[in-house]
Amino acid sequence: MKTKARLIATVKIWIVIYPALTLFLYLVHDTISHLPLYLRTFLMTATLVPLIVFVGVPTVDKIIGLFKNKTESGAQ
DSSP states (O other): OOOHHHHHHHHHHHHHHHHHHHHHHHHHHHHHHOHHHHHHHHHHEEEEEEIIIIIIIHHHHHHHHHHHHHHHHHHO
């Protein structure tokens, strides 16, 4: 994968991870704060990784595709 493509993929993943992690911690912090760190980390990753892979990144790809299509059709 080229450097530009890797950078774009990194930004797309970050765009999904940051709000998902923030929302997760906001919603369940009080509930899981008493658990050991390794269990909190496990719960967060078990919840967020599938969400990010199967929902978040495809959604960002669709949104980017919509903007890309509008830009390309407007440039013609």
